[in-house]
Amino acid sequence: MAVTIRDVAQAAGVHVSTVSRTFSAPHMVNADTRERVLAAATQLGYRPNQAARALTTGRTHNLGLIVADIANPFFPPLIKAAQAYARERGYHVFVADTDEDPQEEQELIQTLAKQVDGVVLVSPRLTNHSIERLGMELPFVVVNRRVKGLSAVLMDxxxxxxxxxxxxxxxxxxxxxxxxxxxxxxxxxxxxxxxxxxxxxxxxxxxxxxxxxxxxxxxxxxxxxxxxxxxxxxxxxxxxxxxxxxxxxxxxxxxxxxxxxxxxxxxxxxxxxxxxxxxxxxxPTAAAGRTAVDLLLQAVDARGNGAAAQTTLETSLVVRESTAAVRPGENPPAGAPEIAGAPAG
The missing domain is CATH 3.40.50.2300 (Response regulator)
Structure with a gap:
């Protein structure tokens, strides 16, 4: 016979509601109790019914993570950290890539809207107005952009x-x-x-x-x-x-x-x-991924009633081999014209 949530509760010595919270809102369960419930579930081979959980809680326990270009080596460490942190909190992450295209970004958000509880937008290319409008329908956290009314993680x-x-x-x-x-x-x-x-x-x-x-x-x-x-x-x-x-x-x-x-x-x-x-x-890409998921889950829990939060993470210079002291009386680099030709803008 299939293992039920009651079997897990009995084996772990807790109430059925505690087992339910362990899988639906693990941050609300004491760490020792959570580990005991998870150990019992693993021993018994229990797997929560995700569809049933979604119907009961109104949540999918999925999050969206949309990046500008997944081929850019800046993004993978952020994605990996976000996925690991979400997994600890009982969530899965759907990752999507916009290829630097704002239209594709908007279509992805609209596609994910019914499949996730919230979305992290990393270095978005949409206008602030478009993001604000979409944020009225779904919880958002934005990385490296300030958008009125939305939580943000900024790298300095x-x-x-x-x-x-x-x-x-x-x-x-x-x-x-x-x-x-x-x-x-x-x-x-x-x-x-x-x-x-x-x-x-x-x-x-x-x-x-x-x-x-x-x-x-x-x-x-x-x-x-x-x-x-x-x-x-x-x-x-x-x-x-x-x-x-x-x-x-x-x-x-x-x-x-x-x-x-x-x-x-x-x-x-x-x-x-x-x-x-x-x-x-x-x-601080890994820290940004973890922080963004944390803020997004806070927004999901608040269901639109919480205040937007903003976190700024420090950056630091790493000196290696591509910089050196200018040579005394150095002339313009070889091949450069005598008159500067690139206006600021």
Whole structure:
């Protein structure tokens, strides 16, 4: 005969309702009791009926996690941490990739709406207005975007950009470039504001180049503009853009860091394996994944009655091989025109 919830309760020495809460809301059950119930369930071979639970509780115990580009090495550590934390809380995660397309993002949200209890949006490309409207129908947590009325997990990219500018200016660089990300990116805008202010305070010139595709190709394509503005130090939107820029510069006879210093953002495996190893701003991706799921489950429990929460996570500069001191009296990199040609914007 099939093992029932009553069998588990009897074996664990608890009430049936405690077994039910262990599987539907594990955070509401004492850790020792929860472990005893789970051990009894495993020993008896009990598996909760997910469909029945959904009908009883009104919840699917599924969450959606939508990212801009799953091929970007920034996202997998966040996804893995979010899934692990959700599993501890008795939830499963459906992961979807928008390929940087806001229309695809909206369609995915609408598709998932009836299958999940809430959605984590990571680096969304939709407008704030669209996200606010969709958030009226389903609990949301947004990562790396501020949206009115929604909980958010922010990585302090502004501080990271400041650290990057200070690092480059401490090495003697006075002509800097910032390679921005895709149009409408919250992260890119925060970097631009912070880097512009810090460069001005340090007496350095900063040329903003973009928008750019947040890929290696985006960095490679930007190489001529970087050379055109005669920068000696560059901060890229992410590690992929930085790696692409290094490739584009090498193809034009400019070596990093001898002829140009380059700083990435994210601290991905790709940057650590690149040659030269990439100086970069480390982003707390795993912490962001766990925090986002935690805030989303709070929103699900509140059922629209809780206040939006915002958590900001610190970033830190990791110095490796792609930055070096500017050479005394250094001329513009080889191949650069005499007049800067890339306006800020």
């Amino acid at each position: 990219v502004g501080s990271g950009a400041v650290q990057a500018v200070r690092h480059l200016t401490s090495l003697g660089h006075r002509r800097l470039a910032l390679l921005g990300g895709p149009r409408g990116s919250w992260t890119s805008e925060q970097m631009r504001k912070a880097a512009t202010a810090e460069a001005a305070a340090a007496g350095a010139e900063l040329t903003v180049i973009g928008p750019n595709s947040p890929t290696e190709r985006g960095g490679t394509d930007a190489a001529p503009e970087v050379l055109g503005c005669r920068a000696t130090g560059v901060i890229a939107y992410n590690d992929l853009v930085a790696i692409g820029l290094i490739e584009g510069l090498a193809a034009r006879g400019v070596e990093v860091p001898a002829g140009m210093s380059v700083v990435g953002v994210d601290d991905t495996v790709a940057g650590r394996l690149n040659r030269p190893k990439l100086t970069t701003v480390a982003m």
